[in-house]
Amino acid sequence: MFKCDRCHKITQPGEKLTKHPVKYRDKVYQIMDTKFKGSIVTSYGKEIVKEINLCESCTNKIADETEGR
Numbered sequence: 001m002f003k004c005d006r007c008h009k010i011t012q013p014g015e016k017l018t019k020h021p022v023k024y025r026d027k028v029y030q031i032m033d034t035k036f037k038g039s040i041v042t043s044y045g046k047e048i049v050k051e052i053n054l055c056e057s058c059t060n061k062i063a064d065e066t067e068g069r
C-alpha cells in the first residue's frame with residue numbers, strides 16, 4: 001500500500017506502484033573516444049530529477065493524456 005501522489009488516495013494492498021517522472025534536467029555526457037585518442041564525444045540526454053508514485057488509475061489517465069499529443 002502507498003499513497004498516490006496524484007490523487008492522494010491510499011491504494012489497495014497489492015496495487016501496482018508506477019513511478020512517473022515529472023521533472024527532467026539536461027545532462028551532458030562526455031566520453032573519451034577510444035578510436036581517436038584525446039578526442040571527447042559529447043552527447044546530450046535527460047536525467048530524472050523528480051518522480052512521483054502513481055496508483056493504477058492515475059497511470060492509465062496519464063497514459064491517455066500523453067497519447068493524445
Ligand SMILES: [Zn+2]
Nearest residue numbers: 004007055058
Ligand atoms: Zn492516483
